[in-house]
Each structure stands twice: as structure tokens, then as C-alpha cells.
Amino acid sequence: MTAPKLFANARLIDPLTGRDEQGGLLVHHGLIADLGPSVKADAAPDDTEIIDCQGRVLGPGLVDMRAFVGEPGAEHRETIATATQAAAAGGVTTLVCMPDTNPAIDDPAIVDFLLRRARDTGVVRILPAAALTRGLAGTEMTEVGLLKEAGAAAFTDGARSIRNAGIFRRILTYARDFDALVMHHTEDPDLVGSGVMNAGELSSRLGLPGRHTAAETIMLERDMRLVELTGCRYHAASVTCRASLDVIRRAKEMGLPVSCGATINHLSFNEGDIGDYRTFFKLSPPLRSEDDRQALVAAVAEGLIDVVVSDHNPQDVDQKRQPFAEAADGAIGVETMLIAGLRLVHAEMLSLAGLFAAMSARPSRRLGLAGGKLAKGAPADLVELDLGAPWVLDPAQLKSRSKNTPFDGARLQGRVTRTMVGGSIVHEASSA
Structure with missing residues (x-):
């Protein structure tokens, strides 16, 4: 005691x-x-x-609904131990880990493995998100009921979208019957193609293939129709543009059980920060225009965007020290999520309570957790x-195993x- x-x-x-x-x-x-x-x-x-x-x-500890922790299969990028140490240093007390590991989190035994590893080596709470489809292949759905019973907090295919509407409808129907939360990455892979940054004038000047916002909004529109059809609890993992906010607003006005998130990177940066092909700013979805960024910040302040996530995606030096088009997507962020959010508070674009609502209270409520609040018995x-x-950020001082932060310096x-x-x-x- x-x-x-x-x-x-x-x-x-x-x-x-x-x-x-x-x-x-x-x-x-x-x-x-x-x-x-x-x-x-x-x-x-x-x-x-x-x-x-x-x-x-x-304030209440943060709940990060989207982070890659490396185990199993990518311990050279991150481990549960290093990810949770970084989370603790950033004020994050609950971490939802993505299933795009090797093997993927598509079996109850892997969920059990992660929970035991988290108990033995982690310092904050770890909640596994299980895969929607076996091997993240988008063709055969997983056993949602068994995975949820094993301890899966939500279901997602990580950074992959399910392109087949018929399969996704069956997944949503099955998940609804178990009251499971489906978190979907909303980018039509056929429209994304070989795009590596936001499509527009800047991508043309840099000579880089673009990814249009339509790839996001078309997939999001489709998903809203399927949610209306099935009644499943749905969360759009990361919205990045003004047009997507219009889709979410209409869905909420219809009373659909939907929510959405935005990454701290999309609230902090725009496509111009790529500058001279800086690969730490190569993300998926890509950074958008300044107009889109400001629309996202306003939507967080309004509460239209429910949660802010780190989208913590550690990559080793070899994967980032490449030509921009060939470099891996992703940036670390669990340790800097709250501090980066304070930039918006200091700029009076968001209240401190609003920041905690998006990073703690609302994600707790969406996941059915008891935390996210200061109250007796919590x-x-x-x-x-x-x-x-x-302070000035020195990547070498960060606790994550990888150092690919867009906040370098x-x-x-x-x-x-x-x-x-x-x-x-x-x-x-x-x-x-």
C-alpha cells in the first residue's frame, strides 16, 4: 500500500x-x-x-488514439518500453497501438501478447487496436467478437483503407453487433496512386506527384453512407481538409454515430513546411494547405473534430534519409503532442480546456474509458x-527509439x- x-x-x-x-x-x-x-x-x-x-x-492524462509501437516485428523502430516512456514524458497516460505490426494484430493471441508485454515493460496504459481484416489485406474480416473479448479497444487497418464497399459494409454490420468502434483511414487508394504530397501548385513546382483531397472526401462520403446503412460506431482516423469537415458535419447533423480525429502535425504544419524536400514532413495523409490547417484548428475549437492524436509513426534513419518520393511516411509525435498543442493555446486559437477535451476527455469517452476527467473516484x-x-527541441533528447520529428530545433x-x-x-x- x-x-x-x-x-x-x-x-x-x-x-x-x-x-x-x-x-x-x-x-x-x-x-x-x-x-x-x-x-x-x-x-x-x-x-x-x-x-x-x-x-x-x-489535468487529466492524455489518451492518444493513434500510435505505432513497433512490437511485434519492428522493434528496431520502436518498442513498447520506449514508446510508453516517450508517452509518459509527453503526458500521455493511455496509448492505443495500431495493428500494422508483423504479424498484424488480427488474432486474440497477439492481443494477449501485447497486453502482457505492456504489463511487463510499459509505464503507461496500452490498449491494442485490432485489425479489421486478416493480414490487413482488406479482403477477409477478422473475428471482431473474439478480439474484443481478448482486450481489443477498437478496430482498424491502420494506415490502409478498405477499398471494397461490400466487404466494409459486412465489417460494419458485424462490428455493430458487438458494439465495436471502427476507426478507418479514409483515403481512396486508387485515387492516391503514387502521390507523395498534397496536390496543387506547390507539388507541381517541386516536381512531386500529388495526392488530392478528393481521395479523402470520396472515401469519407462512402463511409458515411455505410454507417447510415449499418448503424455502426465509426471514427474517421484523420481528417485533413476543409471539405472533409463538411462531410462530418452533415453526418453528425443526421445523428449518425460518427466521430473524427486530426493529427497534431496537420494542426501545426502545412504543405509549405516541406520546404526543400524535408522528409520528416512526409506524412500519410499528406500535409495540406494553410487554409485547410486553419479550418482544422477551428473545428477542434468548435468540437466538430472530436480528438487530436499524435499519429506516432517512428521510422529509422535509413527509411527517412531518402529522396522525398522514396522516403517512408510518418513522424514521431507522442512526446510532443501536448506541447505542440500548446502553440495553439498560446496563439489564442484554442483554449487550454479545449485542448484537454480533444486529447483526453473525448477520446476517453469514445473508447468507453473511466479516465479523461478530474473527479472523485476517477x-x-x-x-x-x-x-x-x-525550450528548444533536441531530437537526441527524445525518448522514442526513432528521432524523425518535424519539430527538430x-x-x-x-x-x-x-x-x-x-x-x-x-x-x-x-x-x-
């Missing part, structure tokens, strides 16, 4: 209730026992460990944050000082 811990002199942020006040928070038996202005160090029991937050923010999954701390303001999972501190910055 561990002694109670009291976070004193904190700025408490709860996106569910709108709480934003100075006070304390008491943790006991892995749960939040009490919180508010009346919770102070001088009234705590004798055996309580006092943590003076010195006015720093204390899990003590917490992040302490120094909003004003300035970026000047940032704000730093995670402590992270707690289930009442245990799993990350503590040296300056905390």
Missing part, C-alpha cells in the same frame, strides 16, 4: 466540467480521492506525500504542466513536469 499523494497549489483543469481553479488534488489507492480549493497540504493526513505544484497546471491518470517553460513553450498513471508517478522532469 502506497501513501496518499496530494498535489497542492495546482491550477486544476477539467475539460468535462469546465473546472479551471486553484486548488489541490488528493490521490489514494490509484484513484482521485478529493479535489478542489479546500484540498490543502496543512489538512492532509500525516502519512500523505505532498507535491507542491507551484501554480502549474494539473483513475489517478494525471499530467502536471508548466505552461511557461521555454523548434522553439517551444510549455513542458510536462510530472505524469501519473494509476496513482504512480511514471515521469518526473528534473526541473519539477
Whole structure:
């Protein structure tokens, strides 16, 4: 039995209730026992460990709904141990790992393996997302019921879209019967073709084949029709353009059980950041125009975009040190997701509570988790944050095994000082 811990002199942020006040928070038996202005160090029991937050923010731990953790089969890029250490350093207390591993997460035994590995080597909560189709091939659906029983939190084919509408309709129907959440990557592979960046004037000037936003919106429109037909809970993994937001808005107005996410990279950068063929900015889906980026940020503030994800996709040096068209897609992001989001808060484009809602409260609710809030009886999954701390990002200091970050050398303001999972501190910055 561990002694109670009291976070004193904190700025408490709860996106569910709108709480934003100075006070304390008491943790006991892995749960939040009490919180508010009346919770102070001088009234705590004798055996309580006092943590003076010195006015720093204390909010619910983040839930990242889209991350690649490497195991099994790609441990040279990332492991559960390194991914969860990076998550803890970024204030992420729950990580949903993608199924595009080797072998793919398409069997209950692999789900069980991941959960055991996470228990043995991870420092934050790991929730496996199982494959929709066997081997991620898009042709034969997996056993959704057995996978969910084994512990799969959601179902997706990762960065692959299911092009066959008939197969996807059967998947949605089957998933509905098990109340399973389907998370789909919405890009028509036939329209994507060989495109490597956003289609437009810039791609023409750079001499790179483009990927048009229509590849996203056409697939998304199709999916909304199938959701209307089946009633399955559906989540668009990553929307990237203004036109997709119109599709999502219409679907929600119709009352369909849909939600959507956006990556922190698409909220932070636009196609111009590719500059002189910088491969750390080669993503899937690609970075879009500045107009699209601003539309995404406004949609997060409005709540139309439900969640913000890291889309953490570690790649080794050999895969990124290539000509732009040949380099692998993806960037790491679980450690920088919250801090990058603070840029939008400092620019007054998004409130701090809105940021926590998109990174903690709403993903928790979509996944059916008990966290994502500061409330009595809720899990003590917490992040302490120094909003004003300035620093320059050095990739060598990041905890991820790979270092392919688009924030290389970026000047940032704000730093995670402590992270707690289930009442245990799993990350503590040296300056905390």
C-alpha cells in the first residue's frame, strides 16, 4: 500500500466540467480521492506525500488514439518500453497501438501478447487496436467478437483503407453487433496512386506527384453512407481538409454515430513546411494547405473534430534519409503532442480546456474509458504542466527509439513536469 499523494497549489483543469481553479488534488489507492480549493497540504493526513505544484497546471492524462509501437516485428523502430516512456514524458497516460505490426494484430493471441508485454515493460496504459481484416489485406474480416473479448479497444487497418464497399459494409454490420468502434483511414487508394504530397501548385513546382483531397472526401462520403446503412460506431482516423469537415458535419447533423480525429502535425504544419524536400514532413495523409490547417484548428475549437492524436509513426534513419518520393511516411509525435498543442493555446486559437477535451476527455469517452476527467473516484491518470517553460527541441533528447520529428530545433513553450498513471508517478522532469 502506497501513501496518499496530494498535489497542492495546482491550477486544476477539467475539460468535462469546465473546472479551471486553484486548488489541490488528493490521490489514494490509484484513484482521485478529493479535489478542489479546500484540498490543502496543512489538512492532509500525516502519512500523505505532498507535491507542491507551484501554480502549474494539473489535468487529466492524455489518451492518444493513434500510435505505432513497433512490437511485434519492428522493434528496431520502436518498442513498447520506449514508446510508453516517450508517452509518459509527453503526458500521455493511455496509448492505443495500431495493428500494422508483423504479424498484424488480427488474432486474440497477439492481443494477449501485447497486453502482457505492456504489463511487463510499459509505464503507461496500452490498449491494442485490432485489425479489421486478416493480414490487413482488406479482403477477409477478422473475428471482431473474439478480439474484443481478448482486450481489443477498437478496430482498424491502420494506415490502409478498405477499398471494397461490400466487404466494409459486412465489417460494419458485424462490428455493430458487438458494439465495436471502427476507426478507418479514409483515403481512396486508387485515387492516391503514387502521390507523395498534397496536390496543387506547390507539388507541381517541386516536381512531386500529388495526392488530392478528393481521395479523402470520396472515401469519407462512402463511409458515411455505410454507417447510415449499418448503424455502426465509426471514427474517421484523420481528417485533413476543409471539405472533409463538411462531410462530418452533415453526418453528425443526421445523428449518425460518427466521430473524427486530426493529427497534431496537420494542426501545426502545412504543405509549405516541406520546404526543400524535408522528409520528416512526409506524412500519410499528406500535409495540406494553410487554409485547410486553419479550418482544422477551428473545428477542434468548435468540437466538430472530436480528438487530436499524435499519429506516432517512428521510422529509422535509413527509411527517412531518402529522396522525398522514396522516403517512408510518418513522424514521431507522442512526446510532443501536448506541447505542440500548446502553440495553439498560446496563439489564442484554442483554449487550454479545449485542448484537454480533444486529447483526453473525448477520446476517453469514445473508447468507453473511466479516465479523461478530474473527479472523485476517477483513475489517478494525471499530467502536471508548466505552461511557461521555454525550450528548444533536441531530437537526441527524445525518448522514442526513432528521432524523425518535424519539430527538430523548434522553439517551444510549455513542458510536462510530472505524469501519473494509476496513482504512480511514471515521469518526473528534473526541473519539477
